[in-house]
Amino acid sequence: MLKVNDVQVLLCSPPLPSTFRKLAGCTLFITGASRGIGKAIALKAAKDGANVVIAAKTAEPHRTLQGTIYTAAAEIEAAGGKALPCVVNVREEEQIINAVEKAVKTFGGIDILVNNASAISLTGTLETETKKVNLMMEVNVRGTYLTSKTCLPYLKKSRNPHILNLSPPLNLNPLWFKNHCAYTISKYGMSMCVLGMAEEFKGEVAVNALWPKTAIHTAAMDMLGGSGVEKQCRKTDILADAAYCILTKPKSFTGNFIIDEDLLREEGVKDFGVYAIAPGQPLIPDFFLDVPIDTAAVKEGGYGRESTSLDSTQAMWQKSFSHLAEKNNVIHVGASQEFKEEKKLSGSQPEGPKVNTGSTSAKPVAETFRVIQGAMSEEYVRTTQGVFQFELSGDEGGTWYIDLKTNGGSAGFGKPPVTADVFMSMSSDDFVKMFTGKLKPTMAFMSGKIRIKGNMALALKLEKMLTQFNSKL
Numbered sequence: 001m002l003k004v005n006d007v008q009v010l011l012c013s014p015p016l017p018s019t020f021r022k023l024a025g026c027t028l029f030i031t032g033a034s035r036g037i038g039k040a041i042a043l044k045a046a047k048d049g050a051n052v053v054i055a056a057k058t059a060e061p062h063r064t065l066q067g068t069i070y071t072a073a074a075e076i077e078a079a080g081g082k083a084l085p086c087v088v089n090v091r092e093e094e095q096i097i098n099a100v101e102k103a104v105k106t107f108g109g110i111d112i113l114v115n116n117a118s119a120i121s122l123t124g125t126l127e128t129e130t131k132k133v134n135l136m137m138e139v140n141v142r143g144t145y146l147t148s149k150t151c152l153p154y155l156k157k158s159r160n161p162h163i164l165n166l167s168p169p170l171n172l173n174p175l176w177f178k179n180h181c182a183y184t185i186s187k188y189g190m191s192m193c194v195l196g197m198a199e200e201f202k203g204e205v206a207v208n209a210l211w212p213k214t215a216i217h218t219a220a221m222d223m224l225g226g227s228g229v230e231k232q233c234r235k236t237d238i239l240a241d242a243a244y245c246i247l248t249k250p251k252s253f254t255g256n257f258i259i260d261e262d263l264l265r266e267e268g269v270k271d272f273g274v275y276a277i278a279p280g281q282p283l284i285p286d287f288f289l290d291v292p293i294d295t296a297a298v299k300e301g302g303y304g305r306e307s308t309s310l311d312s313t314q315a316m317w318q319k320s321f322s323h324l325a326e327k328n329n330v331i332h333v334g335a336s337q338e339f340k341e342e343k344k345l346s347g348s349q350p351e352g353p354k355v356n357t358g359s360t361s362a363k364p365v366a367e368t369f370r371v372i373q374g375a376m377s378e379e380y381v382r383t384t385q386g387v388f389q390f391e392l393s394g395d396e397g398g399t400w401y402i403d404l405k406t407n408g409g410s411a412g413f414g415k416p417p418v419t420a421d422v423f424m425s426m427s428s429d430d431f432v433k434m435f436t437g438k439l440k441p442t443m444a445f446m447s448g449k450i451r452i453k454g455n456m457a458l459a460l461k462l463e464k465m466l467t468q469f470n471s472k473l
Contacts, residue, residue: 021048022248027107029053029100029151031090031143032117035067036218037166040236041114041243042072046081053103053110055088055096055147056117065219082107090117090143091135093150100150111158112247113151115144115165115190120220122180127453133182141189148193152205161205162247166239167191168211168288169257176288179451187288191257198255206254208246212239213261215284217277231278238264238275259289282440364432365396369411372402372435376409386458389420394428422454422462 023045032038034056042052054069054076061068073083084106086099103110119139121132148163155161167190177184191209198207215221217233242260245267246253261272273279384404391399401416403409410417426434430449433439439449452459 023048023050023112023244025049025051026111027051027053027103027109028112028114028247029055029103029110029147030114030116031055031088031147033114034058034069034072035065036220037216037236037239038114038116039067039072039075040240041116042076042081042083043079044240044244045112045247046076046079046083049080049082051082051084051107052076053099053107054083054085055090055099057087057089059085059087090147091138093146096143096147096150100154104154109157110151110154111161113148113155113163114243115147115163115167115193117143118166118187118190120183122183124179125181128182136182136186137189140186141193144190144193148197152201155205156201160251162251163194163197163205163207164243164246165190165194165207165209166211167194167209168286169209169259170195171288171290173290184288194255194257202254204251206249206251208254208256208258210239210242210246210258210260211288212286213259213289215286229284231281232284233277234272234275234283235277238272241269363396365392365400365428366413368432368435369400369402369413372411376404376411378408380404381407381409384458386422386455387416387418387420388422388424388459388462389416390431391423391425392428392431393426396428420454422452422459424459425451 028045028050030038030042033042033054046052054072056069058068069085073085076083084103088095088099117139119136121128144165167187170188170191194207194209215233216236217230221233238260242263245263381404387405388402399415400413402411403416406418426449430439
């Protein structure tokens with residue numbers, strides 16, 4: 001991969017010595033820039049004195065999400081840039097066209113397009129409503145395509161034009177499809193725009209993809225992971241820094257699928273702790289990257305290059321398939337909604353909080369539930385307000401539950417006394433490992449060892465609760 005210092009960086013404004021700000025005078029059109037990753041990229045460019053078009057939907061304050069196009073504009077101008085807030089829903093072609101025309105009229109052109117806007121639903125095929133399928137396809141694929149198409153005539157007039165899509169490498173490992181097929185198709189659609197447009201406009205416009213190696217703390221991550229998940233994430237700054245490296249390269253740098261950490265390492269960054277929300281804590285690997293689960297802490301040592309040029313894309317696909325047999329421990333994010341039919345076990349189901357203990361020394365699942373029942377408290381019930389149903393396979397398989405919603409709480413064998421909020425399917429061995437601190441629920445979920453249906457945020461609350469149970473197990 002080329003390094004910035006190895007090439008002459010072509011500027012959007014008249015050429016200046018390398019000591020000057022590289023994006024000064026450049027106009028960036030960024031979708032979804034009112035918050036999160038899009039805003040972080042905008043602020044990084046603003047420090048150079050860039051012009052930023054904030055193309056996003058939020059014009060009025062949201063009841064739960066922070067930031068609007070106007071608050072983002074104020075931050076960009078405070079950082080040293082010029083801002084143009086535009087209300088844009090990328091599902092609406094007319095809004096895209098109007099914003100692009102306004103940007104050209106205001107700043108004289110467009111030099112960089114960042115396709116950041118995205119929609120997500122981590123649901124299986126039968127559980128994904130048509131309206132959610134439409135949303136993901138229209139925002140992720142169609143929105144990226146139309147925004148690129150609308151900007152391209154102006155980008156082609158720039159000295160050093162770039163399109164950067166926030167989308168993953170095209171990894172055809174089936175594990176990334178089976179639990180959230182529609183979402184994967186939509187994100188890969190963004191990546192296929194890179195694949196096609198980089199070749200179509202080679203020599204005219206650079207087109208690349210950028211993807212994080214680990215989970216990034218955004219409002220979307222809070223929604224998916226629940227309270228406390230930020231400790232296992234990095235800041236948006238890492239993507240902003242990686243995007244800056246890409247966007248300041250010449251337009252000959254094109255057709256690449258780039259992983260943030262890998263690029264920054266090549267650019268000389270050594271301390272990645274500065275990007276962590278909670279330095280020293282294990283980090284959650286991001287979607288679509290085949291990372292063994294035992295490296296989930298994302299060590300600061302060696303790393304494998306994941307950036308892939310157009311010429312080697314086919315080789316990457318072949319590698320994905322050829323290694324499937326070795327990928328028993330592949331990191332996998334997704335909420336599969338398929339569950340085996342409830343096993344019918346001999347004997348009657350105990351009622352209430354009782355546990356089928358039998359010979360507990362030979363029955364670790366029953367012993368675990370016995371300890372959980374003994375650790376129940378009104379505080380757990382008050383702060384959790386959830387009912388968990390477990391479908392376990394293997395020894396002591398069957399239906400088990402933890403009720404942290406009704407009265408003083410209960411746990412045991414059989415179905416819960418009230419309808420469960422969360423359904424989890426796993427092996428008995430993994431259940432015991434999870435409740436004894438040997439397997440983190442988040443990582444078990446991401447590696448495919450646990451399948452979850454129901455309230456995902458509530459499911460991920462379980463990890464916090466387990467840290468309190470572990471000392472008793």
